[in-house]
Amino acid sequence: MRKLSVFENVTLDGCFSGVGGDLSWAHTNDGDPEWNAFVSENASGGGVLLLGRITYDMMVSWWPTPQAMETMPVVAERMNNLPKVVFSRTMERATWNNTRLVTDDIAAAVRSMKKESGPDMVILGSGSIVSQLAQEGLIDAYQIVVNPIVLGRGRTMFEGIRDALKLKLTATRSFGNGNVVLDYVAAR
Numbered sequence: 001m002r003k004l005s006v007f008e009n010v011t012l013d014g015c016f017s018g019v020g021g022d023l024s025w026a027h028t029n030d031g032d033p034e035w036n037a038f039v040s041e042n043a044s045g046g047g048v049l050l051l052g053r054i055t056y057d058m059m060v061s062w063w064p065t066p067q068a069m070e071t072m073p074v075v076a077e078r079m080n081n082l083p084k085v086v087f088s089r090t091m092e093r094a095t096w097n098n099t100r101l102v103t104d105d106i107a108a109a110v111r112s113m114k115k116e117s118g119p120d121m122v123i124l125g126s127g128s129i130v131s132q133l134a135q136e137g138l139i140d141a142y143q144i145v146v147n148p149i150v151l152g153r154g155r156t157m158f159e160g161i162r163d164a165l166k167l168k169l170t171a172t173r174s175f176g177n178g179n180v181v182l183d184y185v186a187a188r
Contacts, residue, residue, distance in 0.1 A: 003120040004050075004110065005141040006130050007042065008157050012146060015154030016127040021054065023125075025149045032177035040074040042143075046082065047119045050110070052126035053088035059124070060096040085113070085121075087129055107136045114138065127157040135161055141185045142167060148178030 009026040010016050017023055051059065062068050063079040084099040087106050094101040102109045110133055113121065123129055123139075133139050158165065167184035174180045 002114045002116065002118060003140045004114060004123070004133070004138055005120065005143060006123045006139055006157075007143045007145075008123075008125060008127070008130065009145045009147055010157060011149050011151050011154065013150045013152065013154075014156045015151050016125065016130075016157040018151045018154040022154075023058070025151065026145075026147060032175055032179075035175045035177050035179060036072075038173075038175070038181075040072070045122075046078075048113075048121040049079075049082050049084040050121055050123045050126070050129065051084060051086045052129045053086060053091055055125035056084075056086040056088070056091075056094065056096070056099075064096065083119075085109075087126075106132055107138060110136075110138050127155055127159070130157045131160050134158065134165055135163070137186070137188075139186060141170075141183070144182045144184070146180045146182060 008016055009023075011018075011025065018025065059079065063076050068076040068079075080097055082098065084094075084096060085102055086094050086096075086099055087102050087109070089103055091101055091103070106129065110121075123133070130139070166187040168187040169182065170185055171183040172180065
């Protein structure tokens, strides 16, 4: 059975996006060589990327550009070539290379994908997708990057969770830029 994990940037106060969807805070610590190596290494892991429409729109506007290839060539190459699934009830088609659009029941689609053979899957960003799939017990692991900033307002990645979600910490790693990576698995 394929595994599903999450890679999510959050603020110290737990927001995955600020007011109006602002994510600029998540990209201000890129001057740390160790952090940049971690990001490139993570991108080299492969798998299938699962995205919500907002995250898809943001990523498709950046990763296929010449600027992305110049700034972060390893990550850009992986992002552009990995298989991707975008969940949206409003999109009519996905134009990014190697992307499939799913417009119906997200949980049912992911349950089906988990039963298929193939590489593991990872949700990038897409906080609303995370909360929907977490509530259904479909997420196996969480890699949460806590950024050293407090916004005071914004959206949390677990908005709408009805039942407690128990997790087990498996690893931590801190970086010179102040980011702390927390790895959790679902405690089932």
